[in-house]
Amino acid sequence: MCEYAFNELCKPRPEWPGEEYAFLKDSGMLGFHRSLPGYEPTPLRELPALAFRLGLGAVLVKDESRRFGLKAFKALGASYAIYRFLKKKWHDRFQAPFTPESFRDPKALAALGSFTFCAATDGNHGRAVAWTAKMLGQKAVIYMPADSVPARVESIRGEGAEVVLLGGTFDDCVRRCAGDAAANGWQAISDTAYFGYREIPGWILLGYTTIFAELEGLLHGPMKIGVDAVILPAGVGGLAAAGAFYYAKHYGSKRPVLICVEPVSSDCFLESVRFGKGEPLPTRGRQTSIMAGLNCGVPSPLAWPIVRDAIPFFLAVSDKYAEQAMRRYNRPLGMDPRVVSGESGSSGLAALLALTNSDKLAGIRSKLPLNQNSRILLLNTEGDTDPENFQKIVQAE
Numbered sequence: 001m002c003e004y005a006f007n008e009l010c011k012p013r014p015e016w017p018g019e020e021y022a023f024l025k026d027s028g029m030l031g032f033h034r035s036l037p038g039y040e041p042t043p044l045r046e047l048p049a050l051a052f053r054l055g056l057g058a059v060l061v062k063d064e065s066r067r068f069g070l071k072a073f074k075a076l077g078a079s080y081a082i083y084r085f086l087k088k089k090w091h092d093r094f095q096a097p098f099t100p101e102s103f104r105d106p107k108a109l110a111a112l113g114s115f116t117f118c119a120a121t122d123g124n125h126g127r128a129v130a131w132t133a134k135m136l137g138q139k140a141v142i143y144m145p146a147d148s149v150p151a152r153v154e155s156i157r158g159e160g161a162e163v164v165l166l167g168g169t170f171d172d173c174v175r176r177c178a179g180d181a182a183a184n185g186w187q188a189i190s191d192t193a194y195f196g197y198r199e200i201p202g203w204i205l206l207g208y209t210t211i212f213a214e215l216e217g218l219l220h221g222p223m224k225i226g227v228d229a230v231i232l233p234a235g236v237g238g239l240a241a242a243g244a245f246y247y248a249k250h251y252g253s254k255r256p257v258l259i260c261v262e263p264v265s266s267d268c269f270l271e272s273v274r275f276g277k278g279e280p281l282p283t284r285g286r287q288t289s290i291m292a293g294l295n296c297g298v299p300s301p302l303a304w305p306i307v308r309d310a311i312p313f314f315l316a317v318s319d320k321y322a323e324q325a326m327r328r329y330n331r332p333l334g335m336d337p338r339v340v341s342g343e344s345g346s347s348g349l350a351a352l353l354a355l356t357n358s359d360k361l362a363g364i365r366s367k368l369p370l371n372q373n374s375r376i377l378l379l380n381t382e383g384d385t386d387p388e389n390f391q392k393i394v395q396a397e
Contacts, residue, residue, distance in 0.1 A: 001264055001318040002354045002361065005274045007311060012253040014309035016245075020302075023202040024245060029080055030213045035100035036079060037135075038068050041214040049334030051376075054356045058375040060219065060227065061349075062211060065340050065383030070127055072293075072345075072382040073211060074191075077238060078119075078128035080207030081189055081200050082136070086112060109136055116141060116186040120173035122235075122292040123152035123385055124344075129189045130161035141186065143173040149292065149386040169287050171297045192236035193302035201238065201302045208242035211379065219377070220250070227377040228369035229257040231348040232311070234269045235296040237303030239381065244310035256377070257369055258311040261351035263289030267316035268299050269307060280304040290319045290389070293344035293382065313368065317350045323393050325349035329380070330394040340383045342390060348378035 016024060033039055043063050051059040064073035083103050089112055090098035102108040116139040119129040126142035133140035140161035144153060145168060156163050166173055174192060181188040193201040212220070219226040230247065234240040240260050247255035260269055265285035272281045280299040287295045299307070325346035329339040341349070355361055355370060369376075384390035 002321070002358055003264060003267065003270060003316045004361065004364065005270055005314050006367070007273050007308070007314060009273075009278055009308050010312040011309045014248050014306075016306060016309070020198060023199070023206065024249075026206055029206050030210045032080055032083060032100045032103075033076060033207075033210050035104070036068070037104075042067055042073075042211075044215065044218060045337050045339060047332065047336040049332070049336045050328065053333055054352065055372055056356070056370065056376060057228075057373045059352070059378065060375065061339055061378045061380050062215065063339055063380045064211065065342075065345065065380055068131070070124070070131055071342075071385050072124035072128070073208065073239070073379075074124040074128035075131060076210050077191060077204035077207035078125065078189060079132045081203040082117065082129075082132050084203040085187060085189075085200065103136075106137075114138065116184070117189050118142065118177050118181050118186045119189045119191075120144075120170060120177040121156075122170055122295055123148065123155075124293055124382055125191050126161070126163075127152070127156045127159060130156050130159035134160045141180070143177045143180075145170060145173060149389065151386050151388065152292075155385070169297055170295055191238045192296070192298075192300040198302050201300060205238050205242050205245070205303065208239050209246050211239075212243060212246040225251055225254070225256050227256050227375045229259060229374065230377045231259045231261055231351050231379070233294055233344065233347040233379065233381060234260050234262050234299075234307065235266075235294040235344075236298070236300040237269065237307050238300065239379070240269070240311065241300075241303035241306040243379075244306050248310045255310075257313065259351060259355075259368070260307060260311045260314045261347050262314075262316045263291045263294050263322075263347075264316040264318050265289045266291075266295045266297065268297055269304075270314045270316045272299055272304065273308070273314045278308065289322075290343040291322050291347055292386075294347060315351050315354065317347070317354050319343075321350035321354050322346045323396070324353055326390070326393050327396070328353070339380055340390075341380045342382040342385045343393075345380045345382035348380070352376060352378065
């Protein structure tokens with residue numbers, strides 16, 4: 001099953017003026033990440049046999065499954081947001097520079113005092129916040145839906161965080177996290193914005209742009225993009241907005257065709273494009289996809305205008321395609337490299353399999369760059385963050 005929509009509100013040269021989007025002028029994200037222990041750029045993998053099978057020129061995968069040893073890309077956003085939070089605290093208190101080196105300086109951190117960072121998560125973002133807090137010797141409290149996979153819960157506890165399991169959805173966890181942060185004097189590190197809370201989600205979005213900056217000189221150049229289409233997964237929209245902003249900023253109307261993918265049961269961006277008349281809408285789905293990191297019911301109001309203005313095509317896919325994508329990555333064709341990809345991580349390839357094989361989408365393929373010369377960039381956003389289900393899926397026929 002899949003659903004789709006072309007976005008009539010997409011702009012050739014989108015811009016996001018005004019004070020609320022002034023943060024997009026910031027720079028230095030890649031330099032900050034390079035200063036962290038264990039940093040290395042994640043690999044770009046090419047799958048020529050798969051590209052031939054799908055009738056494409058090239059399939060390229062930015063593989064985030066080993067980022068900082070956390071099996072997901074989320075540390076890029078959490079670490080940069082916490083760095084910017086501490087930098088602002090330092091400047092307000094001491095009116096002095098706070099650099100990436102300060103972020104790792106025990107004396108500087110001691111001068112700032114103790115903090116408790118909290119976040120809502122379906123898994124990967126919470127672990128990233130907990131990992132960053134542990135690196136800094138700070139506390140973390142992470143809120144998760146009660147039906148979260150035990151392996152993801154334990155990976156967060158393994159970073160030294162307290163985990164609070166709640167009945168309800170990810171969005172319920174966001175509300176509880178915000179309320180407890182206000183009541184206890186904690187600092188929420190949320191990747192979705194809400195009323196009165198936009199600054200930190202903006203910093204998280206900027207942190208994710210490192211993924212695309214790492215491709216400069218390798219795939220992207222000032223006069224050559226290197227790909228015809230990029231498939232961007234959307235949960236609350238931070239990563240999709242980061243990619244949309246990056247390509248709009250660097251390539252304007254010549255940017256590759258950007259495709260947003262979601263699960264059919266958590267299709268809040270597709271719902272918004274189809275029926276929102278420019279405004280974000282919640283999903284009408286039950287948020288039950290195995291793509292847990294994308295099980296989000298409402299677009300982040302910070303990410304939504306960026307995604308709306310820069311992405312021309314939206315697609316929602318069923319779990320069937322995610323499972324097929326996981327198996328194809330795990331059992332590659334020909335001499336293609338194996339890619340370890342979890343349920344959410346496989347969403348980009350799931351979208352590509354649907355676009356090239358679904359009878360329902362046959363009539364629109366000619367409207368997208370899906371021919372024998374097309375070069376497609378996918379993001380594998382996570383590895384086997386649920387090892388038990390990963391094995392169950394990839395071993396199935």
